[in-house]
Amino acid sequence: MKDQTIAFIGLGNMGYxxxxxxxxxxxxxxxxxxxxxxxxxxxxxxSGSSHPTPAEAANKADVIIICVGADKDLLxxxxxxxxxxxxxxxxxxxxxxxxTSASAAHELAELCQxxxxxxxxxxxxxxxQGAINGQLTIMAGGKGSDIKRAKPVxxxxxxxxxxxxxIGAGQQTKMVNQICVAGLLQGLAEGMHFGQxxxxxxxxxxxxxxxxxxxxxxxxxxxxxxxxxxxxxGFAVDWMHKDLDICLMEAEKLGVELPVTRQVxxxxxxxxxxxxxxxxxxxxxxxxxxxxxxx
Amino acid sequence: MKDQTIAFIGLGNMGYxxxxxxxxxxxxxxxxxxxxxxxxxxxxxxSGSSHPTPAEAANKADVIIICVGADKDLLxxxxxxxxxxxxxxxxxxxxxxxxTSASAAHELAELCQxxxxxxxxxxxxxxxQGAINGQLTIMAGGKGSDIKRAKPVxxxxxxxxxxxxxIGAGQQTKMVNQICVAGLLQGLAEGMHFGQxxxxxxxxxxxxxxxxxxxxxxxxxxxxxxxxxxxxxGFAVDWMHKDLDICLMEAEKLGVELPVTRQVxxxxxxxxxxxxxxxxxxxxxxxxxxxxxxx
Numbered sequence: 001m002k003d004q005t006i007a008f009i010g011l012g013n014m015g016y017x018x019x020x021x022x023x024x025x026x027x028x029x030x031x032x033x034x035x036x037x038x039x040x041x042x043x044x045x046x047s048g049s050s051h052p053t054p055a056e057a058a059n060k061a062d063v064i065i066i067c068v069g070a071d072k073d074l075l076x077x078x079x080x081x082x083x084x085x086x087x088x089x090x091x092x093x094x095x096x097x098x099x100t101s102a103s104a105a106h107e108l109a110e111l112c113q114x115x116x117x118x119x120x121x122x123x124x125x126x127x128x129q130g131a132i133n134g135q136l137t138i139m140a141g142g143k144g145s146d147i148k149r150a151k152p153v154x155x156x157x158x159x160x161x162x163x164x165x166x167i168g169a170g171q172q173t174k175m176v177n178q179i180c181v182a183g184l185l186q187g188l189a190e191g192m193h194f195g196q197x198x199x200x201x202x203x204x205x206x207x208x209x210x211x212x213x214x215x216x217x218x219x220x221x222x223x224x225x226x227x228x229x230x231x232x233x234g235f236a237v238d239w240m241h242k243d244l245d246i247c248l249m250e251a252e253k254l255g256v257e258l259p260v261t262r263q264v265x266x267x268x269x270x271x272x273x274x275x276x277x278x279x280x281x282x283x284x285x286x287x288x289x290x291x292x293x294x295x
Numbered sequence: 296m297k298d299q300t301i302a303f304i305g306l307g308n309m310g311y312x313x314x315x316x317x318x319x320x321x322x323x324x325x326x327x328x329x330x331x332x333x334x335x336x337x338x339x340x341x342s343g344s345s346h347p348t349p350a351e352a353a354n355k356a357d358v359i360i361i362c363v364g365a366d367k368d369l370l371x372x373x374x375x376x377x378x379x380x381x382x383x384x385x386x387x388x389x390x391x392x393x394x395t396s397a398s399a400a401h402e403l404a405e406l407c408q409x410x411x412x413x414x415x416x417x418x419x420x421x422x423x424q425g426a427i428n429g430q431l432t433i434m435a436g437g438k439g440s441d442i443k444r445a446k447p448v449x450x451x452x453x454x455x456x457x458x459x460x461x462i463g464a465g466q467q468t469k470m471v472n473q474i475c476v477a478g479l480l481q482g483l484a485e486g487m488h489f490g491q492x493x494x495x496x497x498x499x500x501x502x503x504x505x506x507x508x509x510x511x512x513x514x515x516x517x518x519x520x521x522x523x524x525x526x527x528x529g530f531a532v533d534w535m536h537k538d539l540d541i542c543l544m545e546a547e548k549l550g551v552e553l554p555v556t557r558q559v560x561x562x563x564x565x566x567x568x569x570x571x572x573x574x575x576x577x578x579x580x581x582x583x584x585x586x587x588x589x590x
Contacts, residue, residue: 185482260558
């Protein structure tokens, strides 16, 4: 297994440590990153080779792993003029960890199939900390045999890996996750906003409420920084807005109305407009605080 | 301690088993319920005496516990013509488990003080199941000495009991809970609605997502019944709407805007209007399903 060569495309907050885990596990790594400085930095931390284009990184690789920003980036590194599909060999496996639309997954799967390349969509959750600790949760869509082949490759950074269904099902599962988080975080922000205005000891309030029916991962893991009005502790608003846009587009295709998700996405756009695109998603509280009082 | 006489006012879904725990623990119980049939049934299950008015139940009691529906009911059983304050003795302690406005708590506290009666507001969470199992979480507001006196009395049905602050702070903590739950449940409902339309295996989706950042008590404890489109497994829409109205009124007093809480409260009103007032709060999913598809 470990004599496989892996091309890793995208050394961002997530990809950088994920590729590192693979190098440490003994795989031969061929990496590509849009900014070459970051690829250079990666080479100082881990062993492997850096390449100026996705095509060169993917050349002769057995497995090609992609972890970039969004649909557009994915299609560029895959199908662009210097894209990985121009060199990827027949029989290789493409694993896409990018959070994208289901249609991007279908499009890329079809292009891969035309070249006898296997493809799975495999978005992750667990954030940068999960990537650093090798504790990501991976939701995959694709053929059972391809999933089976991908599993040992992802082991160095996966806590859990679940086959959700056909191509696109991994992405759709990730969308369910983001939709649930959006409403949940706005509820938490409104609750904390109310409690702070009422003059309650919010540490005490959360220690009680986190034992019961209002409890959530976000409540337990984000309340302390929210109380301090600090918003640099997790997934950024820019990414959440990108993901929610994908959810809302997909929902429209399915004929499904998601009113509160749509509303929260608007709030995230307001936060971006006020310069908070890099704040974490719990900054919905900061937005509430900056609102004018009701008439 | 156990030689105390306790008046218990309100044998509803919550009060019935709570009063039962007290009787089983050896306290002398004097109960009152609006419908006397239910009081009669309680007397078949537990030992104590039943009384036709709150005043008669409270007569000579050391501790008077109230667990009724809302502000109006509270003020009626307390200050109405047959209300408990007409007989409650000086030095007795009133514990109010009703979820009410903070102003109702202040009003009753003041009336009690005029008669040298102690008062704490002590709303509960944990639902009917928590009441039956004696595992309620209690959030109390009032003087430290009154809280200390109340604690051993509530022990037979409390899992946790926390002193949140002055009079009204128990109620405000409960409001934070309901605000958090409202947004959270709508997010969960939208996520499940989306996933079901996408044709995902929702049991599998939830088993993955409940390991991560979208996880919540509601997700873990309500997804199975939501998947089955069953909504008779918890706190009723009628009660949630009552509670959210209290939250929104209190928020207005504090000058705090709670946009998604307000929206979810409207959804609950729509569910009531469609005949679902007794469904549980996760029926937000059923409402989404019944909505027309977007234009």
